[in-house]
Amino acid sequence: MGIETFKYDNKIVKYFGLATIIWGIVAFLVGLTIALQLIHPIFNFKTSFLTFGRLRPLHTNAAIFAFVGNGIFMGVYYSLQRLLKSRMFNDTLSYIHFWGWQLIILSAAITLPLGITMGKEYAELEWPIDILITVIWVIFGINLIGTIMKRRERHMYVSVWFYIATFFTVALLHVVNSLELPVSLIKSYPVFAGVQDALVQWWYGHNAVAFFLTTPYLGLMYYFLPKAANRPIFSYRLSIVHFWALIFIYIWAGPHHLLYTSLPDWVQTLGVTFSIMLIAPSWGGMLNGLLTLRGAWDRVRQDPILKFMVVAVTAYGMVTFEGPMMALKNVNALTHYTDWVIAHVHIGALGWNGLLTFGILYWLIPRLWNTKLYSVKLANTHFWLATLGIVFYAIPLYWGAVTQALMWKEFNSASLLVYPNFLETVTKILPMYYIRAFGGLLYITGAVIMVINLVKTMIIGTFEDEEEVQAPALEDTEISENGSVGKGHRWIERRPIQFSILVLVAVLIGGLVEIIPMYLIKSNVPTIASVKPYTPLELQGRDIYISEGCYVCHSQMIRPFRSETERYGEYSKSGEFVYDHPFQWGSRRTGPDLHRIGRKYPDAWHFNHMSDPELTSPGSIMPSYPWLLKQKVDLDITPKKIRAMQTLGVPYPEGYDLRATADLEKQAKSIANSLGNQGVSNAQWDTKIIALIAYLQRLGTDIKAQQ
Amino acid sequence: MLRDVLNSISGIGIFPTIALLIFFALFVGAIIYVFRMDKPYEKLMSELPLKDNSAPKGE
Secondary structure, three states: OOEEEEEEEOHHHHHHHHHHHHHHHHHHHHHHHHHHHHHOHHHHOOOHHHOHHHHHHHHHHHHHHHHHHHHHHHHHHHHHHHHOOOOOOOHHHHHHHHHHHHHHHHHHHHHOOOOOOOOOOOOOOOHHHHHHHHHHHHHHHHHHHHHHHOOOOOOOOHHHHHHHHHHHHHHHHHHHHOOEEEEEOOEEEEOOOHHHHHHHHHHHHHHHHHHHHHHHHHHHHHHHHHHHHOOOOOOHHHHHHHHHHHHHHHOOOHHHHHOOOOOOHHHHHHHHHHHHHOHHHHHHHHHHHHHOOOOOHHHHHHOHHHHHHHHHHHHHHHHHHHHHHHOOHHHHHHHOEOHHHHHHHHHHHHHHHHHHHHHHHHHHHHHHOOOOOOOHHHHHHHHHHHHHHHHHHHHHHHHHHHHHHHHHHOEOOOOOEOOOOHHHHHHHOHHHHHHHHHHHHHHHHHHHHHHHHHHHHHHHOOOOOEEEEEEEOOOOOOEOOOOOEOOHHHHHOOOHHHHHHHHHHHHHHHHHHHHHHHHHHHHOOOOOOOOOOOOHHHHHHHHHHHHOOHHHOOOOOOOOOHHHHHHHOOOOOHHHHOOOOOOOOOOEOOOOOOOOOOOOOOHHHHHHHHHOHHHHOOOOOOOOOHHHHOOEOOHHHHHHHHHHHHHOOOOOOOOHHHHHHHHHHHHHHHHHHHHHHOOOOOOOOOEHHHHHHHHHHHOOHHHHHHO | OHHHHHHHOOOHHHHHHHHHHHHHHHHHHHHHHHHHOOHHHHHHHHOHHHOOOOOOOOO
16 A cells, blocks of 8 residues: 655635635624614715615625635635545646635625625626636536545545535526526626516525535534544434435425515425424534534533534524524514514524634634644633624514514504504614624624734744645555445445435435426416516616615515505515516515505605605615716616517517617606606706606506506 | 416426435435444544644644
C-alpha cells in the first residue's frame, strides 16, 4: 500500500471564512436598518434606494446567500478535503467559485437597491445574475464531485451525502424557479403565472430553506460537532435513516406556504401531510447532534464552541417542530401573514445557521492560524449576547403576531369588525418592534465582538496556506475489514455517481408529483370570462409595484374567511391571476391586503398616499414615494413588454404591441385629468405614479365587474 | 379539483401511489439495513471525521 503525500488547500477555506464574517455583519446591519424602518418611516431616508421594499430583499439575500452561503462553502472546503483525504479537485475551479460567488453577492447588493428585481421572494435577482448563479453553482458541483472521485478514503461520511444532496437539489430548484423570459438586460417575466408561479415559487422557497439552510448545515454539524466534542456522532445508523427520509420528504412540503389560497386543495393537503411527517427526520438529526454530547455535558459548560453548537442544534429542533405546527391549517389561519413567520425564520437563521456558523468559526480560525483563540471570555460574552439577542428578537414578534392576528379577526356583537382600520392593528404592535430591534442590536454587538476576537487570533497566529499530510492511496479492492464484500448502503457509500442518482430520484419524485399536475392545471384553473389582460399602462404600473417591492408588505390574496372578506372584499379566485407574471400574493401583511383595492378610493387618494402616506393615514409606517411623482415611465419598452407577454400566452390581439403606446398615453391622460378634477394639479401623465394608480385601481376589479 | 386534474393526465392517478411505495420501500430498506449493520463498520464510519488529528498547535 503506497503512502501518498499531498497538501490541503487552507487558503480557500480562509477566503470563504473571511467572506462569511464580512457578509454576516453586512446582513445583520441591513436587518437592523429594516427593523428600524418598521418602527419609524424616517429610517427609509426618503430615497428610493433604501426603502423597506428594496432593502428587505437585500437583507434576506445577504443573510441566506452571502452569510450562510459563504459559511457553507467554508465548511465544505475544509471538511471535504479532510473527510476524503484529498485536496480539492481543481484549485482554479475553487477560486472561480469563490470570486464568482462574491460577484453574485455584489450584483445583488447593487441591483436590489436600484429596484431591479423579479419580485419573487429569495429569488429576486434578475436573469443575468440567475445565469451567473447557475454557472458558479455548476463549477462548485464539478469541484465537489471531482474531489469525491479522486478521494483516498473509500467511504463517504454522512456529511458528504448532505453536500451531494445540497448540490443537486439547489441546482434543480434554482433552474426551474428561474425560468424567465428577458425583456431587457434588467427586466424579465417568469414563464409561469398566478397559481402555477406561486406553487413553483414556494416549492423553490421552501426547499431553499431545506437544501440551502438545512442540509448543508446538517453536513457541517455532522463533521464539526464531533470534532469540537472530540467524540464520534451518537448514531451513524440514525444518520442514514434520517438523511434519506429528510431529503425525500422535504421536497413535498412547499405548498404549506399557500394554505387557504387559491391553490387547489389537494396540493395544500399534500403539503400539510408531508410537513407533519418532516418532524421525524428533522428531530432525528437534532437528537443525533445533541446525544453526541452525552457524557460530555461538563465540557459544554466550559467550551463556548460547544455552547454555540448546542444552542444551534436546539434552535434547529425548535424551528423544525414549530414549522410543521404552523403548517396545520387551523394554526396557519392565525399565523400566516403575521410576524410569527418572521420570528420563526429568525429562530432558524439566527439560531441554527448563525450560532452554528459562529461555533465553527471559533473552532476553525485558531486551527487555520495555528494558535489558540485570543479570548475564550469574549467568545462566552458573544454567546450570551447572541442567545439573549435571539430571545429579545423572537418573543416580542410572537406576542405581536398573536395580538395582531386576533385583532384582524375580532368581531363585535353587531357582527362588525372591531378594528376595521388596519392601521390600528399596526400601531398597536409597534412597541414589540422596538424590543425586536433591541434584540437585533444585541445579536450584532455579539457578532462585532466575535470579529475583534477572531482578528486578534489571526494576528497572533501564523496562517499556513498549504497543510501537508500523508494518506494511503485508495486501492481498487472492495474487501472490507472483516473480509466480506460491501452490500446495501455500504455499497452505495463508495459510489458517488450511483449515490447522486439515488438522491436525485428521491428529490425528483416529490417535485414531479406536485409540479407536473400544475403544468397541466392551466386547463383546470376555473377560468373567469371577465378576467382580461392588463392594459399597457397597468402592466407598466405593475412592474413599478414589483420594482418597489410592495409585495414585501402587502399581500394580494384574500383567504376565504369572514374576517377577511368583511375587511377586504370577495375572496381571491385562482382564475383571477392567470395573467400575473409573476404572482404577487405576498407572505406578510405589514400593510393591508391589496387584492380588492381597485376602485375603493379615488385616484387622488392614491396620489396623496404615495407622495406621503401620513396625508391619508396618520401614523402609517409606510415609506413615502415622492420620486414616483417625478420619474417618467419608460415608454419605449412598452411594445417589448407586450410582445413578451404574448410569447408567454397572454392573449393580446395580434399586432397590439404597435398600438400599446397610444393606448397607454390615452389611459394615462385620462387619469391625469381625473386627478386634476380631484384637486391634484401637479400630476403629469407620463410619470410613474400614474401607471401605478392605473394598476392599483385595476386590482381585483375584474370580478367586481361581473357582479 | 383533484379528480379534474388527475383525469386530465393519463395514468397520473398512479403517481402518488408509486411515490409512496418508493418512499416506503426506501425507508424500510434503510431501517433493515441499519439494523443489520455490523458494529465494527459502524464504528469505522462514525469515527471518520476524528481520524485527522488537527489540533491547534497552541493546545
